Amino acid sequence: MAKELTPRSENYSQWYNELVVKADLAEQSAVRGCMVIKPYGYAIWEKMQSILDAEFKKTGVQNAYFPLFIPKSFFSREAEHVAGFAKECAVVTHHRLMNDPDGKGVVVDPEAKLEEELIVRPTSETIIWSVYKNWIKSWRDLPILCNQWCNVVRWEMRTRPFLRTAEFLWQEGHTAHATAQEAEAKANEMVKVYADFARNTLALPVIVGHKSPNERFAGALDTLTIEAMMQDGKALQAGTSHFLGQNFAKSFDVQYADNEGKLQYVWATSWGVSTRLMGALIMAHSDDNGLVLPPKLAPIQVVLVPIYKTEEEFNAVALKLNAIKSELEAKGISVKLDDRDTVRPGFKFAEWEMKGVPVRIALGARDLEAGTVEVARRDTLTKETMPIDGVCDHIESLLGEIQDNIYKKAFDFRAANIRKCDSWEEFKTEIQKGGFLLCHWDGTAETEQAIKDETKATIRCIPVDTCVCEEEGKDIYSGKPSHGRVVFAISY
């Protein structure tokens, strides 16, 4: 079985695509742009969901479920706000299949045409605000803090597993508030939840900031983002939180009576992260041997591999490994004992390395005699022989150490690839090398567009933490005055 990956240095994009398949995370399906998330990949997504979901709930958010389909007319209301509206989305026009009267197979029943076409949700603001209209009468009904975990569809022309797919899984939070201040505070709170999650769980050092008006979500007054750097120096937007003002409330006529009985339009936020986080996780940490998983997200945190020649040896070694397994599990660590007798230890080592299991313990008959085990770390690819006694305590702290080390590595990589740039000539060459450039910007859409047209670089964010640089300067392109630097990069 050829497990080797194309090295990152040779072809980063191909390395990624191969890794997704060889680590058993996902694969293409028969439906263009739709992926199958395999059990191993889905187990990682489930861990992300469960941690995020608990964080959302701590902020008072409740889950709900809204329809998959949105009537076409709802998009017309939105289109009034959006010039040159064009939406790539899946349109349902009929509701029945029947046997082909002319031969074999199945055809769409032409008599079963819908009166109004339905759109498979690309995002749910419109359907949700049409519902909130019925939920909100007075200030007592506010705030409403709902989230849903669901699938959405955007008919992307060029797709890549996890990063850009026609169907993807995500969560979308939609909140309704009495005041602008409260809504803005909620949008800020949620981007902070995302940033903490990215840093503490995904081991991703993200930059939090505002999107420039050009890059905002359509209809938002402000979009907050978390931006991560991948190993090729490109930026990846890993989550966004929008302050939507009163736009959707006005489109769907959602008003509340304030405590003086006066009708007011409601203020809105929405915020989401998706299976794209899987792409960010893979791209940020993995290496030419395969996946590297932060222990907090690893479905299997420790794999145990017995080394043996005879059945007697196997029995002795397996007995000890089972004892280690029980002790680790009692500490809440997820463990897999790989006792397959159909493949050799070397094959197992390579397979679990490909799948990113953080710690591997190998035990042979001679180790058993010596009272030692071999402990290998996935993140550093180092091994160490140590006494069996106390190995479980060691593993427990080692998992924390690995989590920290993966973050540190990504942090150091970003630090080495983020720099100030004050000359347009320099910018044009530097931006092609990858990484983030901190540059002055005059705040206009024209300049941003011109830079994008010439270099493909966009403003990833106007940072509010990590690398805030409020200082006077001159726009790198136009030379006009600027009050601070922003983050430029080429992005996914």
Added chain:
Amino acid sequence: MAKELTPRSENYSQWYNELVVKADLAEQSAVRGCMVIKPYGYAIWEKMQSILDAEFKKTGVQNAYFPLFIPKSFFSREAEHVAGFAKECAVVTHHRLMNDPDGKGVVVDPEAKLEEELIVRPTSETIIWSVYKNWIKSWRDLPILCNQWCNVVRWEMRTRPFLRTAEFLWQEGHTAHATAQEAEAKANEMVKVYADFARNTLALPVIVGHKSPNERFAGALDTLTIEAMMQDGKALQAGTSHFLGQNFAKSFDVQYADNEGKLQYVWATSWGVSTRLMGALIMAHSDDNGLVLPPKLAPIQVVLVPIYKTEEEFNAVALKLNAIKSELEAKGISVKLDDRDTVRPGFKFAEWEMKGVPVRIALGARDLEAGTVEVARRDTLTKETMPIDGVCDHIESLLGEIQDNIYKKAFDFRAANIRKCDSWEEFKTEIQKGGFLLCHWDGTAETEQAIKDETKATIRCIPVDTCVCEEEGKDIYSGKPSHGRVVFAISY
């Protein structure tokens, strides 16, 4: 606020529809047949998911995710097995919206027609078996035990919240095995998981049995079912588990090399429960005052209501209630302190009764002086004054008692409404009264159909537990020999 429900005795169906809305569980959306599951309803569904998911995983099942869309041609393969194929389902034919060139609003872009129509999954056997084909080469790849939690769409003409909706949420397990025996054992194992869940968590005394060939899932060799009795005496199918034989393996050419290298078709099962369980839960236990929830599924298990006139009284009472809350929460009990000052206690009592909170504790200034609280049970609608000291221990055991009592009530109701019937004349009148009739059946589809045509009653199952009656007798309709009784009822 008019909270009153139509009594069950007056109009059971209207009682149900009103209850779903008034208990804040779900509501109709702007999309025909698609419901919005509100936070309170969704919290119950989340509890069901989390308990079931853990049970699935104990049996070795892993979660995965497969595409929402199924190419139309996959249905053609299935149609070859199904005479008179006609599927009510949502058909995607286009992939773009654009501004209407002739005026306002949005239209479907006629240039964006798909080459092959896509069907929104009504169930995923076809897409999953097209994927399993790539996963299965040898006996070493088996068994595959996958489940997915997702949404599905069936274009039902007449819909009712939870019971029958165009879009619904469910889980669908799909397993692949080397032998028929192993697949049959899996189908049996999973219906047992469903039955245990229904009995222990939903407090629903279900009957497990086989469907008659007429009522089997299309393409299944055997369908196992759990059947519950609602308060109007009708049956509700609450979950099914199918032994699919080799039908899907043959349609999608899924073969494995056995340990002698010989190619064999793979054996399949599929099994699912859906948000229909919400309907079963509501219909089985609730009363004319609203929802009755088994404590194991109640998002709020205990509600605390302060009774006070002055701010001073409120402070004293709230202090004590907060102490009770902390103590209950330390026991893992979910508690809500309803300290709203905008509504009166009586309003709160009615609201939490409507929402089915199992236990209510009310505390007033006089209680505080006397060192007592009032504890009210939702299931029996009884109240009791008891010392504050030790109330938390009491509540803990009371919740278990309520869970058992709700089951017992449903069990006794079923026992009172299940009876043997040996005469066709009697059958015709008895079946209209509701309840389950245990009758002899000759095993033919013709007899079953004739009985259905005359009375609307169907064979709910050929029981394998609860009321197995293997005995010789004569078919109630045809008079032909029978080897055992089956369960007849009118069903949802």
